[in-house]
Amino acid sequence: MPRRSSGRVTLQDIADRVGVTKITVSRALREPQRVSTDLRLRIEEAIAALGYIPNRHAGALASGRSHSVALLIPSLSNAVFSEIQRGIEEGLSTAGYQVLIGHTGYSLLEEERLIDTYLSYGVDALILPGTRHTAHALALIERARLPVVETLELTDTPLDINVGLDQHAAGAAMTQAFLDRGQRRIGFLGARMDHRAQLRMAGWEAALTQAGLSTERCLTTPHPSSYRLGGEMLASMLERWPDLEGIFCGNDDLAAGALFECQRQRLAVPAQLALAGFNGLDITEATAPALATVMTPRRRIGDRIAARLLTRLQGGPREPCREDVGFEVLHRGSL
Amino acid sequence: MPRRSSGRVTLQDIADRVGVTKITVSRALREPQRVSTDLRLRIEEAIAALGYIPNRHAGALASGRSHSVALLIPSLSNAVFSEIQRGIEEGLSTAGYQVLIGHTGYSLLEEERLIDTYLSYGVDALILPGTRHTAHALALIERARLPVVETLELTDTPLDINVGLDQHAAGAAMTQAFLDRGQRRIGFLGARMDHRAQLRMAGWEAALTQAGLSTERCLTTPHPSSYRLGGEMLASMLERWPDLEGIFCGNDDLAAGALFECQRQRLAVPAQLALAGFNGLDITEATAPALATVMTPRRRIGDRIAARLLTRLQGGPREPCREDVGFEVLHRGSL
């Protein structure tokens, strides 16, 4: 009599019932074509009859492969990431990979902690938001020797796979749209100010500077972005710089909040104040007027990550690469 | 020389370096007080020096406990669930549990599939959205004999732990607010129409019926809810029932979309048409006017789930329970 045992149905139970050894049952599940049809059917019958559920911990321990991938995103509540996630998940799940989601709260230290956690789960790959990481995180990744994806932004020195878009160029392009409308006193409104928000702001600055215009009308906060914050910050900006002609908001939440505040103040958009956001979330096409924004191909980011990762996971060579998915400036009613 | 071996640092490597056996190192990590201080420090030093990362698969396999919990939510992109998730995560992670998130896409079949998947990960508990499940899902849960949480809505026959709110009563209460304003021709606008949306609608129906009013002004669709859809459906409703005085929208996205459409049609809210949503998402307090809504205590749901689950995970008795977290009708500008 065994000292321990969970009481769960195991491969051995299936094997006993069918009259084979457990490795055969294991094969029937993983490489069905290697087992004779008759036997396979009897094994399937036994599995259904006994209600066998494989133990992934045992499988991962024995094979050294967990068939799971860690996806770290900055925030679960930001709609920007859910489409990326969907693309990744659809691409990888059909190939038998489980996607484990963790959120860093925009903190590199938390990212480091999560990398540690997921490495202890033996994930087969890591997908990280951004291209900046703590030194310890880099050391962990280095030692683990697994495929890594850095996403959202682009870098000249990718660790491995880099899929993203040029946030700086996108910020500049959106600003140029204001300039093309003949606007000159264009402000920037930003929250959270993570690295990507900084890059967008730098793009705004660069475009204005190149046009010989002032970059003083800028208000940012480290607080998390929200609709309410967009409204409050817009009010502050108008008070401080009453001559503003347009405001480029670092993301769509802020832009929508700013629009609502304009409506409250009976300020015509875009006649009296033009607005634009960033990301192209659903809400930007629904508001009245619709919000100009930079559409980022988030679903495509997810798809491309999944595709490149699968190649690598199936034995492709490790060669650092960088894929620019681009962006599109949407000129809409608010500008 | 071993036949296989991942090359990773293991407990044995730490043990060798310190000059003890691996079970001692294992104890130093899990029950530090059972190991002498001097030894513990030397072990910690060795772990840092070698960069040891525990293998959770091995641990879970040996102990039969994975220290993880599966949280199934209908949709990752719905902000309603992110706060619940946050409460659960904070409560459980401090106790050493990892929360694995899966999304069902509002499908009971997908829920069943996910339950199977997570059972193969040996999760220590399941958290499910809703109180309806497929027969096979129930059988799986039954056999697995683990703590289960059903959330969001309430049931008279909980499987185990049930934390939620009375969606029917909440729908009725919001409708009553319209009635209290003297409104009589009150419509309902719903999308997705999952079980909770149905319950809210039933609450709307019940309140109108009790007041002797018509429930004909109702438009629903199985499509996923969105801002755009809210606007389109509002337009349809106005065309079909031009006499509408107010519309109760099954969720905040629809309500916001409806509000934007009203703005586009230059329809004064609430003077010409009153609106209300459901859930109390951030956006409802930011729009102009702010949207009336039913605030659901999502963070508290998460907190309570974590608290009750921890009790159970730490050996508490299994007795089915039902916790009503309540709701609050927010009377705001749009009504």
Next chain:
DNA sequence: GCGACGCAGGTTACCGGTAACTTCGATAAG
């Protein structure tokens, strides 16, 4: 002074799978 006790740490077996190599019989090739 001796047995009970407590504590740090060790021994042994086991969790439930999978890799790698082997066996065995049937078929193909020479």
Next chain:
DNA sequence: CTTATCGAAGTTACCGGTAACCTGCGTCGC
């Protein structure tokens, strides 16, 4: 007819931890 080849299934060992029981030794009470 013999040998190489191939497919199906088996043998053996191992993945990296942890549970349960055991040992050795210092302390304490009587």
